[in-house]
Amino acid sequence: xxxxxxxxxxxxxxxxxxxxxxxxxxxxxxxxxxxxxxxxxxxxxxxxxxxxxxxxxxxxxxxxxxxxxxxxxxxxxxxxxxxxxxxxxxxxxxxxxxxxxxxxxxxxxxxxxxxxxxxxxxxxxxxxxxxxxxxxxxxxxxxxxxxxxxxxxxxxxxxxxxxxxxxxxxxxxxxxxxxxxxxxxxxxxxxxxxxxxxxxxxxxxxxxxxxxxxxxxxxxxxxxxxxxxxxxxxxxxxxxxxxxxxxxxxxxxxxxxxxxxxxxxxxxxxxxxxxxxxxxxxxxxxxxxxxxxxxxxxxxxxxxxxxxxxxxxxxxxxxxxxxxxxxxxxxxxxxxxxxxxxxxxxxxxxxxxxxxxxxxxxxxxxxxxxxxxxxxxxxxxxxxxxxxxxxxxxxxxxxxxxxxxxxxxxxxxxxxxxxxxxxxxxxxxxxxxxxxxxxxxxxxxxxxxxxxxxxxxxxxxxxxxxxxxxxxxxxxxxxxxxxxxxxxxxxxxxxxxxxxxxxxxxxxxxxxxxxxxxxxxxxxxxxxxxxxxxxxxxxxxxxxxxxxxxxxxxxxxxxxxxxxxxxxxxxxxxxxxxxxxxxxxxxxxxxxxxxxxxxxxxxxxxxxxxxxxxxxxxxxxxxxxxxxxxxxxxxxxxxxxxxxxxxxxxxxxxxxx
Numbered sequence: 199x200x201x202x203x204x205x206x207x208x209x210x211x212x213x214x215x216x217x218x219x220x221x222x223x224x225x226x227x228x229x230x231x232x233x234x235x236x237x238x239x240x241x242x243x244x245x246x247x248x249x250x251x252x253x254x255x256x257x258x259x260x261x262x263x264x265x266x267x268x269x270x271x272x273x274x275x276x277x278x279x280x281x282x283x284x285x286x287x288x289x290x291x292x293x294x295x296x297x298x299x300x301x302x303x304x305x306x307x308x309x310x311x312x313x314x315x316x317x318x319x320x321x322x323x324x325x326x327x328x329x330x331x332x333x334x335x336x337x338x339x340x341x342x343x344x345x346x347x348x349x350x351x352x353x354x355x356x357x358x359x360x361x362x363x364x365x366x367x368x369x370x371x372x373x374x375x376x377x378x379x380x381x382x383x384x385x386x387x388x389x390x391x392x393x394x395x396x397x398x399x400x401x402x403x404x405x406x407x408x409x410x411x412x413x414x415x416x417x418x419x420x421x422x423x424x425x426x427x428x429x430x431x432x433x434x435x436x437x438x439x440x441x442x443x444x445x446x447x448x449x450x451x452x453x454x455x456x457x458x459x460x461x462x463x464x465x466x467x468x469x470x471x472x473x474x475x476x477x478x479x480x481x482x483x484x485x486x487x488x489x490x491x492x493x494x495x496x497x498x499x500x501x502x503x504x505x506x507x508x509x510x511x512x513x514x515x516x517x518x519x520x521x522x523x524x525x526x527x528x529x530x531x532x533x534x535x536x537x538x539x540x541x542x543x544x545x546x547x548x549x550x551x552x553x554x555x556x557x558x559x560x561x562x563x564x565x566x567x568x569x570x571x572x573x574x575x576x577x578x579x580x581x582x583x584x585x586x587x588x589x590x591x592x593x594x595x596x597x598x599x600x601x602x603x604x605x606x607x608x609x610x611x612x613x614x615x616x617x618x619x620x621x622x623x624x625x626x627x628x629x630x631x632x633x634x635x636x637x638x639x640x641x642x643x644x645x646x647x648x649x650x651x652x653x654x655x656x657x658x659x660x661x662x663x664x665x666x667x668x669x670x671x672x673x674x675x676x677x678x679x680x681x682x683x684x685x686x687x688x689x690x691x692x693x694x695x696x697x698x699x700x701x702x703x704x705x706x707x708x709x710x711x712x713x714x715x716x717x718x719x720x721x722x723x724x725x726x727x728x729x730x731x732x733x734x735x736x737x738x739x740x741x742x743x744x745x746x747x748x749x750x751x752x753x754x755x756x757x758x759x760x761x762x763x764x765x766x767x768x769x770x771x772x773x774x775x776x777x778x779x780x781x782x783x784x785x786x787x788x789x790x791x792x793x794x795x796x797x798x799x800x801x802x803x804x805x806x807x808x809x810x811x812x813x814x815x816x817x818x819x820x821x822x823x824x825x826x827x828x829x830x831x832x833x834x835x836x837x838x839x840x841x842x843x844x845x846x847x848x849x850x851x852x853x854x855x
Contacts, residue, residue: 232256233269236284236306241346242446244475249447252346259291266294271330278306288337290330293319301334303341308425310348311437313476315341345476347424347437347450353399356423359436359453360387360401362574365494366468368405368414371486375413380406382416384499385491388576399423400441421451432456435476450474455482460549465492493574495555508578508603509569511538513558518588524756526778527597527639535641540568540583556581560614565622567614570600578603582622589820590734591643592745596636598626635781642733642756642777646747648701651732653744653761653769654813656694657800659705662788667795669707672727686710686720693800695732696810703730703746717806730757737817743779744817753795760785760794763814767802 233254241252245263252261259267271290278286284306291300298319305313317336322328364385369377387401405417424437436453443449452471459466459482469485471478479485497509514537523533530545540556553573560567564586570579579600586594601621607613620626627636661668669691692709695702704726714720730746733756737743744759751757756777762770762785770785773796780793788797804810 231269231272233259233289234272234274234285234287237289237304237312240349241312242349242450242474243344243346244447244473245344251349251446264291264293264295264300267291267300268294270299270328273330273334284309288330288334290328290333297321299328299333301330301337303334303337305343307427307435308354308437309352310354310424311427312346312348313343314346315343343477345437345452345474347439347446347474349446351422351424351439354423354425355398356387356389356401357398358426359423359438360385361389362387362576363494363496363499364491364574365499366489366491368490369488370413371488373413375411378406378408378411378414380408380414382406384494386499386576424450432458433479433481435479447473452476452479454479454485462549463492464550464553465490467491493553495553495573496571496576496578497555497557509555509557509571511557511559513561513566514538515540515558515566516585516588519585519593522644523593523641524644524777525639525641526756526758526776532644533641556583560618562618562622567618567622580617580621582618582626584622584627586638587821589736590649591646592734592736592820593641594638594736595641596627596638598622599629601626637781638738640745640778642745646731646733648731648747649734650700651695651703651744652735652742652813652815652817653703653771654695654697654700654811655802656692656696656804656808656810657769658803659691659693659801660799661691661707661796662799663794663796664789669705669727669796671706671708685712687712690803692726693798694808694810696808698809700813701732703732704728705730713805734820735815735817736820739781741784742817745777760787762786763816769800769814771798771800772796773798 233256235256237254238256239254241254243250243252248262250261250263252259257268259269268291269289270292272287274285274287276285286303286305289302289304291302292298293300296319298321300319301317303315307313315337317333320333365381366383366385367377367379368383369375382404383406384404385401386404389398400420400422403419403421405415405419407416408414420441422439422441424439426434426436428434434455434457438451438453440449440451451473452475454469454476455466467482468489468491469479469482470487470489472486482488497506499506515535517537519535520537521535523535525531525533525542528542528544532543534541534543538558542552542554542556544552544554546552555571555573556568557571558566558568559580564584566583566585568581568583570581571577579602581600582598584596584598598621601617603613603617607616610616688711689708690711692704692706694704705728706724706726708727709724710719712720728748728750730748733745733747735742735744742761744761746757746759747755748757749755754776758774758777758779760772760774760779760783764770772783772785772787772794774780774783774793775790775795780787783793786797787794802812804812
């Protein structure tokens, strides 16, 4: 009886001791925590060559390596929380099958992409406690990072990944071969703004075959966008889904590029993975597929896309418009015009530029309806050019507001006539309703064909403006005044355009005016500081404008001038800051508030042997032929007839001299 009592007593003591041990163990194990909702979903990844199908919900994480697990710890990186509440963080997972703990450092890249680093699964030792920090301490910056792709995709707009049309060359890192540059290789990612259809979520990639590259193929891939993100090193990654593939290993792709690529031809390099992993992409120049892309014109892709039929030209520009032009409408642009197209190339910075193509569609009188397309973009706009007839090396023009062609308008048989009436109405040229004045821009032939200057003669001038804007002596040599052994008693300023070359204006800030006993200048080293070639002139808004060309001008080779004749001997000129004159600028303007950089006051000073008679043209009719002879009409007496012949006789005498 006593023995039974002792055995029962011992059993009770052991039960209490075992319960105490369990209580202590439970107190050292982490408490359960739900998995963050940002990481829920069905995911696919490749870990050391093993394909994993991972499922995460509120209570568990499981895949081929982890049969069942629970979350026992979460740590959020507060500085990574975005506006949608997505964040990066660490998760401590308890494997229920192997009874070990594993840390995952999760990076929420997009709604369809998760990246993570992981530790090995660590078993808890008796008498030790488990914490998130103690397990995750082995994760470092150099730990391998793996990528999980969401199997059940959430729709993402492709604008952050691709937008526009591109041509590309490609090279693969297996099978030999080389770089394939096929005209058929292109990317078409044309998304309609605000569209609710699939065109905002997918893009087409066309691989063209090259005869001399064995690894090239004829292939069309329709990709669905999974989102884009940037890592701390500035690498821009994008997740892609090949809709035509069934195997997840081939279905998901990763692409890499950078924004700091600076090439003069507007190209950019990309690296594309072969399988569903991003770790093989090291840089835009190192990957299984290496691509180099350029923005492409929608009319030159060689594939049928929306807008191709709209940009086919159907009319011609005036024949004398053909050439290369400089435009005052944009800061740094070159313009090329042929019979059917106008091509703009605008420099945005040292390494990038924007190209635009205008194709002639319809014209009436001076108005031309054109389609406007920016190279590399999908949008097709209709704008109207209003051209003045060309004079000299100048074309003056205005541009209307852009208009889109809707799908219901295309169904109308005469939609082009309707679009012409809309874009080419005179009110369309008023871009600002508060400024209804007609404003013409100018195309300047580049390089220009000089014309006789509207201002002729020899003048002394006075400069009004900032010191750095004034004309100064430019001496070609090492001495300040290379006029040795010449006794010059008088230095003056000189502004002249003479009969020996009426298409040039010579400007000399310091000219030796001393004459010898025959009345001829004694200077043998006199070289003008500036040679201005007259490009064209005209009268607009009761102001006379002149364009000059000086290839040695450090600010702008082309300069616009406003000029005015005050009386028979005096003239006023105002030089603009660049090639375009401000509407507020007058012949008396001298500072930047009115768009001027310098004002000149001219005083006629022709000498006996200068052979530099005065001439002046307001530009009221710039279409007149050069070197006209003016004869006075309505002579009422014999003496008047003599005056009628005076200009002709003077001109003939000059030719004889």
